[in-house]
Amino acid sequence: MKRRDFLKGVAVAGAAGVVGFPGIWTQRKAAWAANGEIPVGILFSLTGAVAVVERTLHDAALMAIEEINDNGGIHGMRLRPFIEDPASDPATYADRARRLVLRDNCVSVFGSYTSASRQAVLPVVEGRDNLYWYPTLYEGRECSRNVMYGGAVPNQQQQEFVPWLVENFGGRFYLIGNNYVYPREENNVCKMILDQIGGEAVHEEYVPMGHSDFSSVINRIRQTNPDVIFCTLVGDSDVAFQRQFHAAGFDPEQLPVASLTRSEVEVKAMGGAAAAGHFSSAPYFMAHASPENARFVEAYQRKYGSDQVTHFVSEAAYFQVYQFKAAVEQLDPSDITPTNIRAAAVGQTLMAPQGEILIDENLHTHLWPKVAQWDRSGQAKVVLESQERIAPEPYWAYEGQRCTGEGLVTL
Amino acid sequence: MDAFLNQAFAGLSMASILLMVALGLAIIYGAMGVINLAHGEFVMLGAYSAWLLQTYLGLGILVALPVVFLMVALVGLLVERGVVRWLYHRPLDTILATWGVAILLQQLVRSVIGPESRYVAGPSILDGNLVLGGVVMSNYRIFLIFFSLAVVAATWFLLKRSEFGTKLRAVIQNKEISECYGIRADRVYSLAFAYGAGLAGMAGALITPLVSVTPTMGTYLVVDAFLVVIVGGVGSLLGTVAAAGLVGEATAMFSMLMNDTIGRIAVLLAIIFLIRFKPMGLFPDKVRR
Numbered sequence: 001m002k003r004r005d006f007l008k009g010v011a012v013a014g015a016a017g018v019v020g021f022p023g024i025w026t027q028r029k030a031a032w033a034a035n036g037e038i039p040v041g042i043l044f045s046l047t048g049a050v051a052v053v054e055r056t057l058h059d060a061a062l063m064a065i066e067e068i069n070d071n072g073g074i075h076g077m078r079l080r081p082f083i084e085d086p087a088s089d090p091a092t093y094a095d096r097a098r099r100l101v102l103r104d105n106c107v108s109v110f111g112s113y114t115s116a117s118r119q120a121v122l123p124v125v126e127g128r129d130n131l132y133w134y135p136t137l138y139e140g141r142e143c144s145r146n147v148m149y150g151g152a153v154p155n156q157q158q159q160e161f162v163p164w165l166v167e168n169f170g171g172r173f174y175l176i177g178n179n180y181v182y183p184r185e186e187n188n189v190c191k192m193i194l195d196q197i198g199g200e201a202v203h204e205e206y207v208p209m210g211h212s213d214f215s216s217v218i219n220r221i222r223q224t225n226p227d228v229i230f231c232t233l234v235g236d237s238d239v240a241f242q243r244q245f246h247a248a249g250f251d252p253e254q255l256p257v258a259s260l261t262r263s264e265v266e267v268k269a270m271g272g273a274a275a276a277g278h279f280s281s282a283p284y285f286m287a288h289a290s291p292e293n294a295r296f297v298e299a300y301q302r303k304y305g306s307d308q309v310t311h312f313v314s315e316a317a318y319f320q321v322y323q324f325k326a327a328v329e330q331l332d333p334s335d336i337t338p339t340n341i342r343a344a345a346v347g348q349t350l351m352a353p354q355g356e357i358l359i360d361e362n363l364h365t366h367l368w369p370k371v372a373q374w375d376r377s378g379q380a381k382v383v384l385e386s387q388e389r390i391a392p393e394p395y396w397a398y399e400g401q402r403c404t405g406e407g408l409v410t411l
Numbered sequence: 412m413d414a415f416l417n418q419a420f421a422g423l424s425m426a427s428i429l430l431m432v433a434l435g436l437a438i439i440y441g442a443m444g445v446i447n448l449a450h451g452e453f454v455m456l457g458a459y460s461a462w463l464l465q466t467y468l469g470l471g472i473l474v475a476l477p478v479v480f481l482m483v484a485l486v487g488l489l490v491e492r493g494v495v496r497w498l499y500h501r502p503l504d505t506i507l508a509t510w511g512v513a514i515l516l517q518q519l520v521r522s523v524i525g526p527e528s529r530y531v532a533g534p535s536i537l538d539g540n541l542v543l544g545g546v547v548m549s550n551y552r553i554f555l556i557f558f559s560l561a562v563v564a565a566t567w568f569l570l571k572r573s574e575f576g577t578k579l580r581a582v583i584q585n586k587e588i589s590e591c592y593g594i595r596a597d598r599v600y601s602l603a604f605a606y607g608a609g610l611a612g613m614a615g616a617l618i619t620p621l622v623s624v625t626p627t628m629g630t631y632l633v634v635d636a637f638l639v640v641i642v643g644g645v646g647s648l649l650g651t652v653a654a655a656g657l658v659g660e661a662t663a664m665f666s667m668l669m670n671d672t673i674g675r676i677a678v679l680l681a682i683i684f685l686i687r688f689k690p691m692g693l694f695p696d697k698v699r700r
Binding site: 047049051052055056179205206207208210211212213215216217218219220222223235236239240243244247248249265266268269270271 | 414417418420421424425428518521525526527528529530532533538539540547549551552620621622623624625627628630631662663666667670671672674675
């Protein structure tokens, strides 16, 4: 090809690009919601290490979408889920989120279980000013204007739980968790509360993720002789620890394990006998008695099998889709954009399975914390229910910092 | 003193688990030279077999052990026949091939059985603890220690005293000459691989009461198994036993002095030093190849 022909060709192609794809220049071509469909992204891992939990979140979110569509959708438009599998790898989360936001034009993405994957998606949703609905309890200390946080932050899980434990069992806590940011932040909060009410952390230790032999830890527990095991182990480690702790013959009435992370899923894996008598703190338990929860559990088990359990993260994955719906309903169909959805969502209340929840202006959720004791059947009996809805304070342990409607403010 | 004895027992218990997981690998990697990265998945399949047998047939794990052994040995046989046998003359390629098999098996279990972690009840006759002074020993862990030693004894007998073992050792030393003497080398290899896989499966079934049964459970175990085999000296049964004991006790002692995270790092550092000064492991194989 001659050089002149080549240049001509490039010029023609360039002109065709300008004329043919005006979206390149104007940023947004079509409306977010068009053709009777509202596109939303579903970004939970179906393969890899965290698939165990994220599969249930995926199921719960899809069930909510299906229910909404069966009941006529929103403004007569159907929710169209775009499903991606990020394969438990944070970099893949970012990549798939970009795909959902840019290619599929999603007005919101529902996804993530781990903080690592949420933080990987953060630059994507912040860069495109989209919305990421994150259902998991987490360590706080984050204040993005593009993430809707549906799970509990440390103050919501601990501000009633820790004093209650001290009152009932004593103030000498043994803190054990996996070695990453969540357990460390939660333990900081726990130690702060213990300081205020005259308890102490007799030992604090972190084991690697996936650690499965706890004989040394159990020996150390015997030596230090604490009143409470304050446990932020997750997943397989939690299951292995509890089975070995139970087999070592400790009595839950003398030395209970108080967990922030143990849900029906882990208890099913460790067996009700091992978990019986120990405690968890969370806004939702499958056995919580409310008409909304009865409906949720019934629908979930009908759809996915009667041996399936619902838990405090899948509940949030479910109700967040309804929060999204309620927000979009307030908008004119031509105004459906991520930022308008965010504005409409703030201040909104919703009857969730756990109780009536409220979205704070800092985009976290006001929740109903509960303390529950596990029984041999693998279900939790709620023994302490918060008298009022607890406000989310993601910077509770950090004096001088607050997460507000304008983002993070340093006082 | 009690703290020390308790910790020594913890180390012994860790060693017994390591030993069972590593023993199958000692044969597959140590004797046959196949770097089998799917070994952890054989352990995982053993755990799932125990779960299947318990959930659907009501068999306790002790009763189910022989069945688990056969089930996983069969999988091992298929893997050897289908993949590994083509790669005996390209040992490095077995790394990639068995890694692929590992991913395949993991995803297969996840798709067919489901990703959630499964519960397998331990044998109730072994519930409870043996208390000697201040030392508390779980009955099940005591059982594991003795059982692992019994498995070693059986394996030693199989390799050194049985006709099959003699053939296997002959094939390992010189495949062509052995074939001239009428030994069917490919069959010997298949059976040895299946036996190693079966041992891994049994180990998987036996650890189910202590851990969580998930599709990914093998990934952590395979690393430890390789450590043990390499520290012990490739091809040496005695070395594997000694290395499992050493790694188990070292892990326990370091984690008593520091904590589990740093203990683990310390053990790995110690192994690096050991390999630096004894590259062939503690008990190197003296056979000429």
